[in-house]
Amino acid sequence: MSETESYPELGQVVQILQGREAGQFAIVIEKVDSRFVLLADGDRRKYDRPKKKNIQHITFTRFVSPEVQRSLLETGRVTNGKLRYAINKFVEEHLTDLKKGDQLDGERRCN
Structure with missing residues (x-):
């Protein structure tokens, strides 16, 4: 497994697996060290x-927000509005894919 596959990028959407916020999505805004990231x-x-x-308590998605990543790299910060926008954009695309997948799975079971 390469470094990029085992460690999230700045601006990458992740799903929290453990803790009070389990199941929710957040964005990586800083890499602390080889084991920890900061999420918002x-x-x-x-x-x-x-x-x-x-990082063992989160699952990485393939979605990296270019707006958030660019803002973090250029200014070192990002607005909360930009974070909300990126997560909403990801959820809309992700849920659409899931619905299509669920429909396809259902059709296969009926046959």
């Missing part, structure tokens, strides 16, 4: 008060 969603978890999370 712009809503309950603002940029100013990110959650430090062990």
